[in-house]
Structure formats: C-alpha cells, structure tokens
Amino acid sequence: MDIPKIIDRHKQTAALLLQSYDHKEPLHLFLKKYFAAHKKHGSKDRKYITKLLYSYFRLGKNIQVLQQQVPLNVALDISCFITENIALPEFITDLYSGDAVSKSKKHQELTEPEDRFALVKTRYTDLEEKRLFPFQAAVSKGLDKTAIAYRLLHQVDVFLRVRVETGIQMEAITEKLLAAAVPYRQLSGTCISVPAATPTDQYLAINREVVIQDSSSQQMSQFMELALKELSVQKLKGGAGRGPLKIWDCCAASGGKSILVKDLATALQLPVKLMATDIRPGILKNLETRFKAAAITGYHQQVVDLTRPGPLPFQGDFDLIVCDAPCSGSGTWARNPEQIQSFEEQSLEDYYQKQTAIVRKAWSRLRPGGYFLYMTCSVFEKENEQVSRYIALNSGMELLLQKVVTGFAQNQVSMFGALYTRKK
Incomplete structure (x- = not known):
C-alpha cells in the first residue's frame, strides 16, 4: 500500500470538493451527499477527506493568506497539522532546533492547536489570530475574543444530556459506555462528552436515555x-x-x-x-x-x-x-x-x-x-x-x-x- 499516493488522492478529492462547495448547506450535509454518491471511498478515506476539509475551514480567513504563498495541497498539509496534528510538513521540521531526539521532544510539547499555529506563524508571518475569527468588533462585551478565535482550531466533542429527571441513572449510562470502550468525560450530574463521530446510537437510546445537546x-x-x-x-x-x-x-x-x-x-x-x-x-x-x-x-x-x-x-x-x-x-x-x-x-x-x-x-x-x-x-x-x-x-x-x-x-x-x- 502506497500511503503517500493515497494521501495525495485524498488531497485531490478535497481540492475538487472545495471547488464545488457553494456554502448553501452545512458542510456535513454536503459531504454526506457526496459520499453517498461516490461509494468508492471507504470509511478511512471518508474520515481523512473530512478532516482535510474541516481543517482547511478552521483556519478562517488565514487560509486565503496561506494560499497566496503555497499551493493548495501544501495549505491542506499545514491546516491538518495545526488542527489535527496529522503529519509534520518537512519544511516545518526545519523550524525545530537540535538533533532528531530534540525535534521529537519539541513536537511532543505542541499538544494544542494554538501551539502548532504559533509554530507555523514563525514561518508564515502573515498568519494572524484575528483572521481565525475576523469579526471581533461585533462580539458581545465580556467575551474573550482571543479564546473565541483559538477555539475554532479545535474539533468539538459530542455532548449528551442524561435525562435524569425522567429516572435515567447516570451510572447506567456510563456503564454502557465503559462496556463499549467509548472514552467519555462526565462534566456534571447530567452532562457527558464523547469524542466527535462517536456512534452513540449504537450504545445508547438517543432521546429516550440521552439527548445530544451542546x-x-x-x-x-x-x-x-x-x-x-x-x-x-x-x-x-x-x-x-x-x-x-x-x-x-x-x-x-x-x-x-x-x-x-x-x-x-x-x-x-x-x-x-x-x-x-x-x-x-x-x-x-x-x-x-x-x-x-x-x-x-x-x-x-x-x-x-x-x-x-x-x-x-x-x-x-x-x-x-x-x-x-x-x-x-x-x-x-x-x-x-x-x-x-x-x-x-x-x-x-x-x-x-x-x-x-x-x-x-x-x-x-x-x-x-x-x-x-x-x-x-x-x-x-x-x-x-x-x-x-x-x-x-x-x-x-x-x-x-x-x-x-x-x-x-x-x-x-x-x-x-x-x-x-x-x-x-
């Protein structure tokens, strides 16, 4: 299996989808229709193509700035590195100092997308936090504008509200998730989060036991x-x-x-x-x-x-x-x-x-x-x-x-x- 060739094909597909996407419907619905009409893409293909597209949009208006300096396939590499920590573009590796061990340690320290965005900025200095969310003057007073901008780099979990008011026990829900080996975080007496794309309906009775709700x-x-x-x-x-x-x-x-x-x-x-x-x-x-x-x-x-x-x-x-x-x-x-x-x-x-x-x-x-x-x-x-x-x-x-x-x-x-x- 030639992994680089497969990734190149994924980036070519992502580029074609970006050309045809007209923003008249949510991206997830657009992708759902595309994948339904193109059965050649397996589950891993769909997952990677989806990551490429969402990573691209997570850079906000920075993506246009980046594309003025690099081809689209490279911009996709960079955006996926920042938001998903997938791959490390060779030219970014040059920004690390020291031997291979030091570089590996340095990369491990970049645990958050904000850190990886800051690293990329050292090479592409026109990238800016305010371009992640370019409407800061209109924001409600008291909100942290920098936090709003940086949060766009993160993929959001799925949040579940356990219907404890109707007699559903939190322990019963967490036991089902543990039995299915689904990682979760209990955030309150009624709220649980699970990773994005978790097929929760396979393990829990949606709307009867839990409601999917931010x-x-x-x-x-x-x-x-x-x-x-x-x-x-x-x-x-x-x-x-x-x-x-x-x-x-x-x-x-x-x-x-x-x-x-x-x-x-x-x-x-x-x-x-x-x-x-x-x-x-x-x-x-x-x-x-x-x-x-x-x-x-x-x-x-x-x-x-x-x-x-x-x-x-x-x-x-x-x-x-x-x-x-x-x-x-x-x-x-x-x-x-x-x-x-x-x-x-x-x-x-x-x-x-x-x-x-x-x-x-x-x-x-x-x-x-x-x-x-x-x-x-x-x-x-x-x-x-x-x-x-x-x-x-x-x-x-x-x-x-x-x-x-x-x-x-x-x-x-x-x-x-x-x-x-x-x-x-």
Missing part, C-alpha cells in the same frame, strides 16, 4: 428552572390557574429545548401543556420523531411564521415562552467552521430585524406573571444584548437574568440567554 445549550436550564420554580410558587398560591402550565417553544426546530423544559418541569412535578412551532415543516417532522422516542405526548405542533404580519393562528396565552431565535450561529462555528468563509458582518442587521419581529409577535401571548426566555447561539452583541435591550424597551416586561453561557471549559460553543417576566 453543554452550553444544556445550561439554558438555569433560565428555565428559575422560571419554572417561580411558576410553581404561583401554582401553590393559586395565581397560575389550576390546569397544567402552558409552555410555547416558538422556534422549536427539532425540539431539544422542548425536551429539556419538559424534563425540568417533570422534576418539579409540574404538569405541562406544550406547544412547539417552527417555520419549517420538515424540522417539525424531526421533532415529532424525537418526541416519540422521548415518550413526550399530549403536545401540539404547528407550522408558524412569526415574521409575517397579522394575528397568530391560535388562541390563548402562555405561562412560559421559549424563543431560541434564528441567528448567525456564530457560537457554534467551532462545530461548523465553514460558515466563517461565507458570513458577511452586514447580515447582522438582517438577523436583528428578524429577531425583533419574532420576539414582538411572541411576547404578545405571554400572560401577566408569565416568563419569556430569549436565546441565541450567537456571540454577537447585535443579536444578543441589542435584541434584549429592544425587548426591555418595548415589551413592558422586566429583565431578570441575562448572560452569555460558554458551557464547560471543555466546550467550544456559546449561547446567550435573557429571561424576562411580565408583571401583573
């Missing part, structure tokens, strides 16, 4: 729990009606937040009447499948476009409204680094207009004494604090808690949350 997304529970506990107090005092709590997930997507809030309500012994809406019929089909696996019944789902003028196509007010608004997704770019290349900063105004239209329509159905949770997976102030400020100035609601959640230290995804209540 740790920062899981930590939105702090906002939900605050609202649910206050609503529970209202119930005890007779101020929230006698029936189940009415909760509306107004940008539900495939239902991860709905499952979370339902589980939290279950833990508090609060009966819930859940409504889930989204603009996309297909995504609500996915929600239906997930809810079935999660044993969630008695809910209502409906296709609703909250940006359209006119009244909502249903009646009634809600105790809690969860609005995970469509956004740039910049908090998830470590998982989807290809989006850095296609993103235009001026599009933030379009997102802002859409987000304010959505919250304006949604908050109209919040009852007095109810709670409104605004969320994004963005790191941009325009989509976060500025929308929250708009809500504060125009909704008649009171802000209770607002912050950017960056997940656990091992996580590479950020989310923003702002919890409001409508005073009686």
Whole structure:
C-alpha cells in the first residue's frame, strides 16, 4: 500500500470538493451527499477527506493568506497539522532546533492547536489570530475574543444530556459506555462528552436515555428552572390557574429545548401543556420523531411564521415562552467552521430585524406573571444584548437574568440567554 499516493488522492478529492462547495448547506450535509454518491471511498478515506476539509475551514480567513504563498495541497498539509496534528510538513521540521531526539521532544510539547499555529506563524508571518475569527468588533462585551478565535482550531466533542429527571441513572449510562470502550468525560450530574463521530446510537437510546445537546445549550436550564420554580410558587398560591402550565417553544426546530423544559418541569412535578412551532415543516417532522422516542405526548405542533404580519393562528396565552431565535450561529462555528468563509458582518442587521419581529409577535401571548426566555447561539452583541435591550424597551416586561453561557471549559460553543417576566 502506497500511503503517500493515497494521501495525495485524498488531497485531490478535497481540492475538487472545495471547488464545488457553494456554502448553501452545512458542510456535513454536503459531504454526506457526496459520499453517498461516490461509494468508492471507504470509511478511512471518508474520515481523512473530512478532516482535510474541516481543517482547511478552521483556519478562517488565514487560509486565503496561506494560499497566496503555497499551493493548495501544501495549505491542506499545514491546516491538518495545526488542527489535527496529522503529519509534520518537512519544511516545518526545519523550524525545530537540535538533533532528531530534540525535534521529537519539541513536537511532543505542541499538544494544542494554538501551539502548532504559533509554530507555523514563525514561518508564515502573515498568519494572524484575528483572521481565525475576523469579526471581533461585533462580539458581545465580556467575551474573550482571543479564546473565541483559538477555539475554532479545535474539533468539538459530542455532548449528551442524561435525562435524569425522567429516572435515567447516570451510572447506567456510563456503564454502557465503559462496556463499549467509548472514552467519555462526565462534566456534571447530567452532562457527558464523547469524542466527535462517536456512534452513540449504537450504545445508547438517543432521546429516550440521552439527548445530544451542546453543554452550553444544556445550561439554558438555569433560565428555565428559575422560571419554572417561580411558576410553581404561583401554582401553590393559586395565581397560575389550576390546569397544567402552558409552555410555547416558538422556534422549536427539532425540539431539544422542548425536551429539556419538559424534563425540568417533570422534576418539579409540574404538569405541562406544550406547544412547539417552527417555520419549517420538515424540522417539525424531526421533532415529532424525537418526541416519540422521548415518550413526550399530549403536545401540539404547528407550522408558524412569526415574521409575517397579522394575528397568530391560535388562541390563548402562555405561562412560559421559549424563543431560541434564528441567528448567525456564530457560537457554534467551532462545530461548523465553514460558515466563517461565507458570513458577511452586514447580515447582522438582517438577523436583528428578524429577531425583533419574532420576539414582538411572541411576547404578545405571554400572560401577566408569565416568563419569556430569549436565546441565541450567537456571540454577537447585535443579536444578543441589542435584541434584549429592544425587548426591555418595548415589551413592558422586566429583565431578570441575562448572560452569555460558554458551557464547560471543555466546550467550544456559546449561547446567550435573557429571561424576562411580565408583571401583573
């Protein structure tokens, strides 16, 4: 087996894919379609080609700078060395000093992509950290811009939320992972991470036992729990009606937040009447499948476009409204680094207009004494604090808690949350 020739073929395939990829769909879906149509690529081929492409995009705008100095195949070598520590380009080896033993020891010290990026910079001095994430002026205040840039060099783990609220035992889940020899880290009483591309569905019952959900997304529970506990107090005092709590997930997507809030309500012994809406019929089909696996019944789902003028196509007010608004997704770019290349900063105004239209329509159905949770997976102030400020100035609601959640230290995804209540 001629390994160098195989790698060269992989780089040729990666180059062709880069030419044909138009950024109109996520890279993982694009690759899934390509590999489905080209069965000649075995599992190892698919894995290496995928690493080449993701490594390329993880360099952000630096990749264009690098390609001005080296051919694409060399740029792929360098990006894969930085992000995956795969191979060591011969010309980079020259940067090490001393004999072969010293060079090997020096290389072993480069345990993080940041270290390897710094080494490459000594040869290609035009590479810059700010080009990893070139939109730093727009970032929410208080976020570490350097950390945001460097995290893009890292491949993100898969995070699992164990549904302990429904009686699933953490020990039972970890025992299954140990039996399957799957490496994992337990990050909290409900959160586990496993390496990317782990076939978790082979070992665990997805949605019934665990939900695949980034740790920062899981930590939105702090906002939900605050609202649910206050609503529970209202119930005890007779101020929230006698029936189940009415909760509306107004940008539900495939239902991860709905499952979370339902589980939290279950833990508090609060009966819930859940409504889930989204603009996309297909995504609500996915929600239906997930809810079935999660044993969630008695809910209502409906296709609703909250940006359209006119009244909502249903009646009634809600105790809690969860609005995970469509956004740039910049908090998830470590998982989807290809989006850095296609993103235009001026599009933030379009997102802002859409987000304010959505919250304006949604908050109209919040009852007095109810709670409104605004969320994004963005790191941009325009989509976060500025929308929250708009809500504060125009909704008649009171802000209770607002912050950017960056997940656990091992996580590479950020989310923003702002919890409001409508005073009686």
